[in-house]
Amino acid sequence: MTLTEQRVRAAAVKLFADKGFHGTGIRELAQAAKISSASLYHYMGTKEELLEGIMCECLDRLLAAARQVPASDPRDRLAGLVALHVLTHAIEPAQTRVVDHEVHVLSPEARSEVVRRRDEYERLWAETIEEGIAAGVFHDTRPTLTRLALLEMCNGVSRWYSPHGPLSLEELATHFARLAIRMLGGEENDFSATVGHARSVVSTVWKRTL
Amino acid sequence: MTLTEQRVRAAAVKLFADKGFHGTGIRELAQAAKISSASLYHYMGTKEELLEGIMCECLDRLLAAARQVPASDPRDRLAGLVALHVLTHAIEPAQTRVVDHEVHVLSPEARSEVVRRRDEYERLWAETIEEGIAAGVFHDTRPTLTRLALLEMCNGVSRWYSPHGPLSLEELATHFARLAIRMLGGEENDFSATVGHARSVVSTVWKRTL
Amino acid sequence: MTLTEQRVRAAAVKLFADKGFHGTGIRELAQAAKISSASLYHYMGTKEELLEGIMCECLDRLLAAARQVPASDPRDRLAGLVALHVLTHAIEPAQTRVVDHEVHVLSPEARSEVVRRRDEYERLWAETIEEGIAAGVFHDTRPTLTRLALLEMCNGVSRWYSPHGPLSLEELATHFARLAIRMLGGEENDFSATVGHARSVVSTVWKRTL
Amino acid sequence: MTLTEQRVRAAAVKLFADKGFHGTGIRELAQAAKISSASLYHYMGTKEELLEGIMCECLDRLLAAARQVPASDPRDRLAGLVALHVLTHAIEPAQTRVVDHEVHVLSPEARSEVVRRRDEYERLWAETIEEGIAAGVFHDTRPTLTRLALLEMCNGVSRWYSPHGPLSLEELATHFARLAIRMLGGEENDFSATVGHARSVVSTVWKRTL
């Protein structure tokens, strides 16, 4: 991916997140990427393909990160998944908001690509929860429901977290991990190691120092 | 509000929820409301004012409902707020999705109208949580953070709940109330009365039999 | 069909004939029809549908006219068909040129509509020729080939005939009828009555005094 | 003319014939010629100049061929011209269709270049017809009209002849020669020698074995 391509994508992510896909004009996008609207089309297919690319890449990274969570105690594993998800949403609010808000725009074919990734990702959460229940460390009568609640709770982070606020990434992730364990009726651990590991994974996957 | 006005608003709610504000055309809207696009303008101001009206009304109803939650034990009160919120999102997914997703479209003035209502609504949650902590029935070190997590978790319901699924409204509300109490480190009660009350309030406010 | 619709269609016919379908811009068309390019879309579907409409209507008229040629002596009948075709191409060169030149533009579905009409029309010619041969008044070893030659020869009229030139419509039609009979090895008649009839049919079908 | 130039020209001929000049994009052309659209401009001037080149070359060849028709009996000479024209249109339908259909695209200057050649070519036909009438072997009261009819009839071949059909080039040319003579009220000859000669001329001029 060339530098210009990256600039285009970055501009698109920001605009799509702020004003929505349909609320973002191609000229606006071109201006933000500092090229002409005609040149835009050297670096992308259609506007929709650009969106699809953004969403898939983001989900692929999220998935790649989630796969690096060690398969240890279900509590630690869930804490790891939560920390990772929350950290990602905190440091990449634009990308994650696009993933969460603009699925309805996609054509059926593109949508299925995105949904497939999302499902695969959620399966990791489901498995962890099930394991925890089977192992007796989680106590919950409606694990599916709880999983949905959990995910939405974590997605929300990209809508309100600000790096300029008083809350550090560490604190954020730790608290959400704690909340998740509580929701599943598990005993609270010390998650500092888990959160630390999640932090380094996220840092690697997104090539950013946290 | 005339019958036609209601038809317009209902059509707008459905379309805005499904395709987004910018993804919905005025002609499409007219067609769904079964009038001509010119006639539309007898029943609304601009497209944006229509959106503002939808959002404000929805928030007003939510607020009106929340104010009917009795100021009893903080646990019951929180359970009531959660049940109410979740039930509303379950039976009115279109309206609530519009409220949650289309704020960025509004002009600053219109947005402040919406935000004001939202803030007022959230204050009720914040107060309840604080009371619970003060009373020692909740145990949480970051109540603000938890409140945000809680709200996002509940908002999510409108994105995935289906009345055709196996989950009844009662079960949904009860489980979410339980999750909320867990998140705040409170002891689980029997929330059936609280949920029942919430149900009747929602039923009244939205004039629908549940 | 409203007056404006007619103006649009007339402008389109002229422009498509002069500059080709792809050579004619929508703004150019709007200007020629004296409305804005946006208003254009109140009176037409897509540009292609406009073209299809023009072609089908023209062919329908040609067909309607051809069906009024009396089924008398094959020589007279052929002379009638030729006169009619030639007169039409002489007085409506724009429409007929569009029909003859822009078929390749159409989508398969639209094309089949046009081709169906064209085929039906040519069948009338084919039948007449066959009858003439069967009756022994025409002598030709390759009637299909001759029919194609005949049609192309007559189509050509719209490319060069000028009403301002020295040649009257009567003379034009009479000579072409004579040429056609010669091509089929038939004996030359006096075609004045036949041509006169064709003239009045064309006049009626196109609502123009010749 | 380099090999690449030939490839470009061949691609252009095919595309212009199939989709029209304005219906053919420069990128499409480049792709068909298997070079980049930028490289295209090493082998051509503007798109219009490319068209002009194609048309002029085609007409030049037609003219060169026509000049090789021996000045014998006017009937044989006309038969020769017709055979040549028809054969050319049969074996080079793309080129001849471009010549016949895309004149309107050209700028006045370019157009005059084309028209000059066309006129010169048609003069050969006119002379032949006049000679025949003067010599008493043709009997026609409107030679100009007949010439136009003749030419259009022959041009038409490129629109419908298929080498995969049952009709051989020989049969095609022979029948058209016969038709032409009939149209001019001449006596039918045996044109096999004339057609044979036309065939070899066309074969030479276009460097193709027929």
Next chain:
DNA sequence: CATGAATGAGTCTTCATTCAT
């Protein structure tokens, strides 16, 4: 009360062409 007609500004996308590398 209702709507067909109208439009300027906008939509996304492609156009033919140039030029630095």
Next chain:
DNA sequence: GATGAATGAAGACTCATTCAT
């Protein structure tokens, strides 16, 4: 000799909105 990058202008078409009837 070849081409990726670049673009102003234009392509067809839709937008939200107004207004006379």
